[in-house]
Amino acid sequence: MAAVTDAAVPRAPSLLAKTGTAIRRNPTIFFGGAILLILVALAALAPWITGDPLKLTPSQRLRPPSERWWFGTDQYGRDVFARTIHGARVSLVVGLSVAAFASVIGLTLGLLCGYFRKVDAIVMRVMDGIMSIPSILLAIALITLTRPGLGIVLVAIVIPEVPRVVRLTRSVVLSIRSQPYIESAISGGTRGAKLLIRHILPNTMAPLIVQATYVCASAMLVEAGLSFLGAGVPPEIPSWGNIISQGRAFFQIAPWSILIPGAFLTLTVLAVNLLGDGLRDRLDPRLSRRM
Amino acid sequence: MSILQVRDLHTQFFTQDGVVRAVDGVSFDLDQGETLAIVGESGCGKSVTAMSILRLIQAETGRIVSGSIKFEGRELTTLTEEQMRGIRGHDISMIFQEPMTSLNPVLTIGTQIAENVVRHLGVSWQEGLNRAQEMLELVKISDAKRRLDEYPHQLSGGMRQRVMIAMALACRPKLLIADEPTTALDVTIQAQILDLMLELKEKIDAAIVMITHDLGVVAETAQRVVVMYAGRKVEEATVGELFAHPMHPYTRGLMRAIPRLDIDAEAEGRRARLQEIPGMVPVLTQPIPGCAFAPRCPFATEKCTAERPPLVENRPGHIAACWHTDRVLEQAA
Missing domain, CATH: 3.40.50.300 (P-loop containing nucleotide triphosphate hydrolases)
Known part of the structure; x- marks a missing residue:
């Protein structure tokens, strides 16, 4: 009898087993998150693990990847490894800041639009206007008007991303407003700011976080596109976009200076999207069928 | 109070x-x-x-x-x-x-x-x-x-x-x-x-x-019940009074639609069957001049569709809006 009871009691799973279960349940979150973490670590430690990305070594131009030059060198003899890892900083800073700014601005406007019908009518028309402008063109226009720099790139990418967040938040707020628990809160005397902030805002978080990951991925791509066109960060800051742009002329003899930063860009965007998909499935299973 | x-x-x-x-x-x-x-x-x-x-x-x-x-x-x-x-x-x-x-x-x-x-x-x-x-x-x-x-x-x-x-x-x-x-x-x-x-x-x-x-x-x-139909009050009484003497045909219809274990219909020689109220709830966008229940009511007459019945206290503390309360009560008895 005692033996049976003992056998029936499951042993506490070990830490390793628990991690294994977590990975099996959410493989996309895990792999996306892991790739991102590695990239963030590389980018943060770039000055210590690589050489100077701007240092010219004229005697070592267009060298293929080797033990000395892991990712080869470009037409000026600059280390592509150092440039690529430093370029990760620009991409990550742009991706994360754009996601943060666009979310905060979009969330605020979206909440107001979903809650106050009069604000809605005005703000949504402005958003429709912004959405009708091609984002790359808007960015190029803004950048040509000012001195190039990281700040203006951020502004130029945030503006076209905001309407997407506003629309999402607004639609979520509208659907939450008609939920019985909101009616119930109103029937208890809650109204105005408190209803909006305490009862509605937390319910918008799950879809917003998922949307933020997509905004992050899209911002990285737009930044690379702008830098490729020469309208992004200034050339003295290496970014995947301008590395690819500069390597373009020598693609046939030195393909590594394009393929490697390109692969990093693809991998990063993929990781962010994987993370977003995983979070979506985890935070809001209903969304996964809709999108 | x-x-x-x-x-x-x-x-x-x-x-x-x-x-x-x-x-x-x-x-x-x-x-x-x-x-x-x-x-x-x-x-x-x-x-x-x-x-x-x-x-x-x-x-x-x-x-x-x-x-x-x-x-x-x-x-x-x-x-x-x-x-x-x-x-x-x-x-x-x-x-x-x-x-x-x-x-x-x-x-x-x-x-x-x-x-x-x-x-x-x-x-x-x-x-x-x-x-x-x-x-x-x-x-x-x-x-x-x-x-x-x-x-x-x-x-x-x-x-x-x-x-x-x-x-x-x-x-x-x-x-x-x-x-x-x-x-x-x-x-x-x-x-x-x-x-x-x-x-x-x-x-x-x-x-x-x-x-x-x-x-x-x-x-x-x-303790007390208000029966509503199509946005109007059709009957009001204390609970005991309402269940004992339902006066509005709609209330009676509702009661006949409840399954009950205490009435042995089989013993009376007919099959136990719940009765539904025929027809549908009226569309509320059209003004209803008469009694809203008239189209579904077995007691309805021309007067019912033409003129809205007032709420009348037919028994002490028991009011109902029906032109034919007498016939309804008679049939129940």
């Missing part, structure tokens, strides 16, 4: 198809400590009546067009939104039909109860939480202290309805409006919840407006 007086209430919704007369001239009184049931099928205006009392009709879609709602002598229809907020959840509370969706999924039980207490009674957050715990104990939720930190999804449907009751009663309201409080629960839980509501009502001496389509719930809980 009457705590709530509703007089000739008209609530209308303005839709693309026209004006929906959801509540069309309803009047009733509610005494302190009394339980009044409002009965009727879906769409008869019983929930809208409740929402009108708390002024919860969304201004974009509809409004109280005319009539008066007096609560403790105060006219509710003319109060400002700010004043109404002080009444909602404090003097008048409401319990909704859907316990599964009437609690905010992202806030803890404790927060949701304490919030109302803090707002209306002006106590500290900690005192609010203490009151929340007291209320959970009162509605017989075990381990109340731990439950304060739990989220709605961690509770079963019956427990959530208990939480809703705790929330509604936390500020000791004088009037509780229960909109089909047991409809979404299974039968064994229904009885527990009803018993609990009645017990707590005695404890805090509140009056209850019980909105339901379930005559079983009426018989168990209420």
